[in-house]
Each structure stands twice: as structure tokens, then as C-alpha cells.
């Protein structure tokens with residue numbers, strides 16, 4: 001996709017074939033996408049896929065080798081960071097240790113030479129928003145890690161940028177705090193109406209917070225969509241594998257029509273599956289999520305057979321790792337609806353079924 005001369009109008013950010021080469025290495029490869037106003041947008045991908053490079057170009061810390069970047073409808077490809085209506089929060093949030101909480105939050109506004117009354121009013125509003133009312137006069141060094149991260153967010157939000165870029169801002173926090181901050185971030189985005197572009201390699205974090213996610217691999221977008229779209233209809237093996245836990249099955253596809261196909265499994269069972277556009281009949285890979293599979297006792301429902309290798313108790317769920325008759329590996333997730341054991345054990349032979357329509361075919 002290439003944007004036309006009216007590129008980016010109505011969007012918070014629009015990228016038009018943005019490419020970044022470092023010598024002969026292409027870190028970002030012709031990425032075109034639009035991010036809407038008031039959207040919580042996430043760039044998700046494994047280490048080295050180009051997320052930070054792309055974010056730095058949107059911020060203006062780096063420039064594309066080719067392509068164009070629009071912010072709020074204006075081309076800003078080569079403008080320096082301070083001339084873009086954008087702020088960035090980094091993983092190392094680097095508050096000013098010699099300043100109070102309020103002074104840190106008001107820093108950007110003072111740089112912009114806003115009137116003192118406006119700075120005070122905005123700082124108070126921000127303190128409220130991050131649940132630190134009444135603590136403005138404290139030194140930031142007396143705050144916990146999570147509180148400091150919230151102050152860093154408030155400092156970046158206070159001048160009301162059109163877009164806030166967040167580069168793995170939660171990765172320094174422990175798991176519990178990170179989960180709490182995910183909810184907090186989502187709330188801050190909704191309350192302020194500012195467009196957030198969030199970078200992470202953590203798929204759970206991306207799924208729980210984003211309106212839309214772009215999954216990146218080797219400098220290119222593999223799939224872009226709402227979290228449920230990526231989870232339920234992954235376009236390819238990379239996305240299916242990267243987002244959530246997945247079982248891969250080699251199948252034979254026939255009768256493709258209107259986004260569905262009939263597939264024959266290795267066991268000989270025939271079942272319906274969701275089919276991406278452009279898939280041809282023949283050998284293909286299908287995925288089924290562990291929570292969509294069940295152990296079945298009725299022969300008519302049995303699609304796969306195998307032997308339980310491991311039973312992993314996880315509190316809310318139990319994961320059954322099954323070695324299939326054809327040697328494949330398959331995970332069944334059972335919800336633990338009652339206390340106690342799930343009633344199956346390693347070594348037991350089992351039959352597995354899944355409902356029509358839970359199987360998704362992949363293009364590659």
C-alpha cells in the first residue's frame with residue numbers, strides 16, 4: 001500500500017513505505033500503515049524486528065532511508081523531535097532526581113513557557129489522573145518503581161502531545177506491578193484521548209491493552225488487526241506461533257468456498273475449518289488453540305488420538321501435553337472448574353475433539 005498525496009489526513013500518524021537501512025542491513029522494510037486518532041496502537045514483535053527503529057523515526061530521533069511520515073496530516077519525515085507534536089516514554093524513564101513529583105510533571109510545560117497558573121492546574125490534574133494527589137511536593141526518589149513510572153507518564157502527557165510513544169515502558173517492573181500498570185495505561189489513554197503507540201515484545205501485554213496491533217518480523221508487518229482478529233484468525237505460522245499458544249496440524253484441504261474449507265486430518269477425520277483468502281486446495285497447516293480442544297469419550301467426536309505425556313497444573317487451567325498417534329505434539333487446555341485434580345494422568349490414551357470452526361488454516 002502506498003499513500004496518495006492526501007496521505008495521513010484524519011490520522012494521528014501515517015507511514016508511507018517507510019524504510020530504514022543500516023549499511024546493507026534493512027531494519028525496516030517499506031512499512032505503510034495508519035494509526036487513528038485516539039487509538040491505542042501496538043508494535044509487537046520479537047527482539048530485533050525493527051520496533052524501536054520504527055518508533056525512533058516516528059519520534060524524529062532517526063530518519064528513514066526512504067518513505068514518508070505524517071503526523072496529524074502534516075509530513076514530518078525530516079523534522080527534529082521538538083517540532084513534532086509527539087512525546088516519548090522510554091523504558092528507563094529517567095526522572096529528574098533533584099526535582100519534586102510536581103516539578104517533574106510540570107517540566108515540559110515550563111519549557112514551553114506556559115503561564116504558571118496553567119502549569120499548576122495541569123500538574124494537579126495529572127497528579128489526580130495517576131492517583132498521586134497530595135504527593136506533588138515529595139521528592140521523586142521517595143516513590144516506588146511503579147509510582148515513578150506513572151510520574152514519567154504524567155510528565156510526557158502534561159503538554160498534551162497528539163501522540164505518545166511508549167518504548168517498552170513496563171519492562172523494568174515486576175510482573176504484578178506490570179499487570180497493574182497495563183490497566184492504568186489503558187485507562188490513561190482512554191481518559192486523555194491521546195493516541196498511544198506502544199512497543200513491546202510481550203504478546204500478552206499487547207493483547208490486553210491495544211485497540212490494534214501490528215505484528216512485525218524482520219522489518220515488515222506480518223499482520224495488522226484487533227487483538228481478537230490476530231488471535232482467532234492469524235494470517236500465517238509466524239503470527240499464530242507468536243500470539244498465544246497454538247497447536248499446528250498438517251492437513252489436506254478440499255472444498256474451499258466463502259472463507260471455509262473441509263480438511264482431512266492425519267487421523268483420517270474430516271472437519272470444517274476457517275480458510276484465509278487465496279489458499280489453494282492440497283496440503284496445508286491448520287492451527288487450533290489449546291482451549292478450543294477437549295478430551296472426548298464419544299467416538300463420533302474424536303478427531304485425534306494420542307497418549308498424555310505431561311499434566312501441567314496451572315491453577316485456573318490444566319495443560320495436557322499429548323503425543324499424537326502420528327508422533328505430533330498437541331496441548332489441550334482444560335479449565336479447572338472444580339477444586340482437585342483434573343482426573344487424567346500421564347500415560348493415559350485419550351481422544352481429542354474440537355468444535356467445527358475452531359480450526360484455522362494458514363497461508364504458510
Ligand code: ATP
Pocket residue numbers: 022025027045046047048049050051052053054201
Ligand atoms: P528489541 O526488542 O531487542 O529492542 P527491536 O525490535 O526494537 O528489538 P531494533 O532496535 O529496531 O529492534 O533493531 C532492528 C535491527 O536493526 C536490529 O538487527 C539492530 O541490530 C539493527 N540496528 C538498530 N539500530 C542500528 C544502528 N544504529 N546501526 C546498525 N544496526 C542497527
